Amino acid sequence: MRWRLPEERPTEPPTGYKIAHPVLSQDGTRAGFTGVSLGGALPYGVVAEAECVYGLRHRAPQRRCDCGFHCVHDRPAAEALLCTAEHRAAVLLEVSVLGIYIRFERGFRYARQRVRTATVGPCACGARAVALADAGWGRPGWRALAPTCAGCVRARTPLSLADFARLAGEGLRVRAGGGTEVLAAVASGGAGQGAPGVSELAAEAALLQARLDWFQSQLARLGERKDRKDRREGREGNVE
Numbered sequence: 001m002r003w004r005l006p007e008e009r010p011t012e013p014p015t016g017y018k019i020a021h022p023v024l025s026q027d028g029t030r031a032g033f034t035g036v037s038l039g040g041a042l043p044y045g046v047v048a049e050a051e052c053v054y055g056l057r058h059r060a061p062q063r064r065c066d067c068g069f070h071c072v073h074d075r076p077a078a079e080a081l082l083c084t085a086e087h088r089a090a091v092l093l094e095v096s097v098l099g100i101y102i103r104f105e106r107g108f109r110y111a112r113q114r115v116r117t118a119t120v121g122p123c124a125c126g127a128r129a130v131a132l133a134d135a136g137w138g139r140p141g142w143r144a145l146a147p148t149c150a151g152c153v154r155a156r157t158p159l160s161l162a163d164f165a166r167l168a169g170e171g172l173r174v175r176a177g178g179g180t181e182v183l184a185a186v187a188s189g190g191a192g193q194g195a196p197g198v199s200e201l202a203a204e205a206a207l208l209q210a211r212l213d214w215f216q217s218q219l220a221r222l223g224e225r226k227d228r229k230d231r232r233e234g235r236e237g238n239v240e
Contacts, residue, residue: 008103013096016071016108017078021090022118022132023142024159024167031159031167033115034139036087038066043142046115046170049099061102061109071095072107082121089135089146092119117173120161123149128177131158147177 020033023043034043039053050060052067061068072078075094081087099111123129129147133156138144148158159167165174 013098013114014101014108016073016095016097016110016113017075018069018071018093018095019078019081019087019090020093021135022120022145022164023138024132024145024164026141026143029167031164032142033091033093033118034142034144035070036081036090038070041139043139046168046172047113049112050110059100060111061100063102066109068102068109068111069095069097069113070107070109071097071113077106088121088124091121091147093117094119114170115168115172117175118165119175120147120177122177123147123152125149125152127151129161130176131160132164133158 018035020035022031023034024031030045032043032045034040039050042051042053048069050068052058052060052062052065054065054067056062056065056067058065058067071093075092078092082090082092093115094117096114096116097108097110098113101108101110120129120132124146127149130150131148131153132145133148133153135144135146145159145164148156161174161176165172
């Protein structure tokens with residue numbers, strides 16, 4: 001006897017939560033995410049369709065396979081995953097579950113998704129993040145990014161939260177740690193975005209100040225090297 005799963009026909013797409021690492025394309029023109037477990041080798045955009053990670057020629061999700069996007073029903077369950085050491089730099093995603101899905105006790109496995117909101121956690125030092133910077137690893141063609149505060153940017157090329165949302169497109173909203181919204185990105189189709197608010201301008205100012213501090217420290221270091229070189233050459237010139 002073959003059992004059939006009960007069918008659901010919701011009037012609105014179900015909402016789910018998951019964690020992922022933000023990524024930036026090699027040429028710096030696109031932003032997206034990559035998973036933390038199954039399928040982590042396949043970065044995806046804000047609106048994406050799942051593929052079978054085993055290369056099998058069936059549509060995801062297949063009942064006899066593990067393929068498809070995965071998420072949990074409850075936000076606290078997804079936030080708990082951020083406590084592990086390997087996931088500390090990941091971001092929390094709120095997604096719309098689209099297309100065919102299979103409901104489980106704790107979440108969904110499904111065919112398509114739209115990432116509605118990405119919540120960026122604190123910097124590794126514990127301070128509030130104002131940007132995303134190179135995390136030191138990546139996937140072919142994609143660089144992984146990690147949250148960074150204004151004081152820890154230093155020589156790492158930063159990407160502001162607003163710029164990440166703009167590059168990702170499709171109406172993505174990016175929020176910093178405590179839930180302060182920093183950007184409502186332009187929606188697909190070329191709709192314009194509103195004027196930046198106080199929180200957006202404050203984040204951008206902090207990022208610019210961090211870069212200015214780094215440049216000043218580099219100039220001071222170069223000046224010290226030049227002074228030492230001049231003194232050394234002066235001593236050598238006085239030798240009889």
